[in-house]
Amino acid sequence: MSVFRAALSRELLVLWRSPAEIINPLFFFVMVISLFPLAISPKPELLALVAPGVLWVAALLAVMLSLDGLFRRDQESGVLELLLTAPVMAVVPVSAKLLAHWLLTGLPLVLISPVLAHMLQLPDGVLGTVMLSLLLGTPALTIIGAIGAALTVGLNRGGILLAVLVLPLYIPVLIFGAGAVSAAVDGGAVNGILAILGALLALTVSLGPLAVAAGLKISSGN
Amino acid sequence: MVWQTIKRWYHMLGSPRYFYTFSSALLPWLTPIALLVFTVGIVWGLAFAPSDYQQGNSYRIIFIHVPASSGALMGYVAMGVAGLVAVVWRMKMAEVMMKAIAPFGAALAAISLATGALWGKPTWGTYWQWDARMTSMLILLFMYVGVIALQNVIRDPRQAARAAGLLAMVGVINVIIVKYSVEWVQTLHQGSTLKLVGESTINPAMKYPLLISMLGTWLLYAVNVLVRARTEVVWRERRSKWVRKLVKGGGQ
Numbered sequence: 001m002s003v004f005r006a007a008l009s010r011e012l013l014v015l016w017r018s019p020a021e022i023i024n025p026l027f028f029f030v031m032v033i034s035l036f037p038l039a040i041s042p043k044p045e046l047l048a049l050v051a052p053g054v055l056w057v058a059a060l061l062a063v064m065l066s067l068d069g070l071f072r073r074d075q076e077s078g079v080l081e082l083l084l085t086a087p088v089m090a091v092v093p094v095s096a097k098l099l100a101h102w103l104l105t106g107l108p109l110v111l112i113s114p115v116l117a118h119m120l121q122l123p124d125g126v127l128g129t130v131m132l133s134l135l136l137g138t139p140a141l142t143i144i145g146a147i148g149a150a151l152t153v154g155l156n157r158g159g160i161l162l163a164v165l166v167l168p169l170y171i172p173v174l175i176f177g178a179g180a181v182s183a184a185v186d187g188g189a190v191n192g193i194l195a196i197l198g199a200l201l202a203l204t205v206s207l208g209p210l211a212v213a214a215g216l217k218i219s220s221g222n
Numbered sequence: 223m224v225w226q227t228i229k230r231w232y233h234m235l236g237s238p239r240y241f242y243t244f245s246s247a248l249l250p251w252l253t254p255i256a257l258l259v260f261t262v263g264i265v266w267g268l269a270f271a272p273s274d275y276q277q278g279n280s281y282r283i284i285f286i287h288v289p290a291s292s293g294a295l296m297g298y299v300a301m302g303v304a305g306l307v308a309v310v311w312r313m314k315m316a317e318v319m320m321k322a323i324a325p326f327g328a329a330l331a332a333i334s335l336a337t338g339a340l341w342g343k344p345t346w347g348t349y350w351q352w353d354a355r356m357t358s359m360l361i362l363l364f365m366y367v368g369v370i371a372l373q374n375v376i377r378d379p380r381q382a383a384r385a386a387g388l389l390a391m392v393g394v395i396n397v398i399i400v401k402y403s404v405e406w407v408q409t410l411h412q413g414s415t416l417k418l419v420g421e422s423t424i425n426p427a428m429k430y431p432l433l434i435s436m437l438g439t440w441l442l443y444a445v446n447v448l449v450r451a452r453t454e455v456v457w458r459e460r461r462s463k464w465v466r467k468l469v470k471g472g473g474q
Contacts, residue, residue: 147388147392148389151385151389152372152375155376164364164371165372165389167364168361168365168393169392169393171361171400172396200399211388211392215385218309218381218384218385218388
């Protein structure tokens with residue numbers, strides 16, 4: 001536990017000192033969303049129809065792109081080797097890293113989402129569902145994406161390859177996340193869909209860090 | 223007793239050299255059998271099976287569509303199992319198998335999608351619908367592409383196989399979740415009419431050619447995997463004595 005806490009505070013500090021890594025995904029999220037009203041049409045009824053999907057796809061891409069460099073700096077500075085050879089299970093520091101990364105890049109997306117949902121003309125009644133679905137979904141996206149980031153850490157051409165590996169794995173989360181918001185817009189039952197989203201989160205939180213640690217071990221040739 | 227035999231087989235087939243001689247003996251038999259079974263199934267299905275009372279002759283694409291789909295699915299699961307063995311026990315032959323299974327499986331997934339689209343037009347009036355089975359097959363194709371892409375990018379073949387193996391393991395879980403997550407969206411695709419347990423709802427005159435062409439496709443898949451695996455084994459073991467002897471001696 002103390003290892004976890006030490007690793008968490010280290011990761012938070014490192015991320016906090018490179019604010020671009022926190023701010024860029026957030027601006028990416030905002031910018032991508034503002035493209036849609038310009039590209040499709042600013043008509044409120046049309047926007048409200050596509051808004052759940054647009055919000056979720058933009059959040060998904062923002063999370064994925066923020067993960068590209070997740071382990072790269074640690075690998076270049078040699079920290080990763082030390083983590084993997086340290087006398088603690090690699091899962092512990094890896095989980096701390098994922099939590100820190102989500103707190104500083106995923107959570108801001110959740111917090112800003114009601115503003116963007118409002119700009120996309122979603123009714124005020126569904127803003128809670130938007131936030132809740134992203135709150136349950138973005139950590140799962142971070143963990144699943146980290147598996148891809150771990151497997152591609154030693155390779156120079158991360159970006160596109162990471163997308164090819166990770167996007168198919170994102171589909172269940174996307175279906176249920178956007179589905180929850182759409183159901184809320186239609187006035188249908190939301191709790192069941194959010195419960196499944198929570199189940200996906202439980203699955204990824206429990207098994208994902210193990211896969212990330214295994215991927216890092218494979219990539220570093222251990 | 224059985225366990226002992228399985229263990230011995232595991233270790234014997236785990237050796238690249240033994241695999242090579244074993245597959246050399248197997249392939250001259252397996253290849254003609256596979257071709258024969260496949261041809262019998264396809265010809266029986268396309269030419270001699272009765273036509274459907276509703277769909278007429280257009281249903282006959284089932285004899286290509288269903289075998290391809292089942293092959294693509296089984297191939298991915300087999301790849302996941304090989305990946306598990308490669309990651310956990312680092313067995314060399316499992317790594318080779320991982321790499322050998324992927325290309326044919328991806329091709330089958332593409333065939334399944336193409337024939338499904340062609341079949342959907344006369345039957346449902348549309349080439350494409352986002353229903354559960356079609357979407358999962360599309361995602362399956364994407365994940366085959368991901369595994370192949372990852373394998374091609376990593377230079378060290380052992381590391382590449384283990385990385386792709388981990389991805390395939392995660393992918394197997396994902397296919398199952400995708401299948402059920404799309405299912406609550408309304409489904410157009412018919413349910414499976416072939417059942418191993420219980421009564422099949424397909425006419426026996428159509429069932430047997432279908433089963434035979436499925437078996438033929440799987441056998442062809444197995445032949446393809448063996449041939450690819452042999453090439454890979456020889457390449458990987460190119461510095462070993464037995465491969466040098468093989469190349470210089472020109473045969474067994």
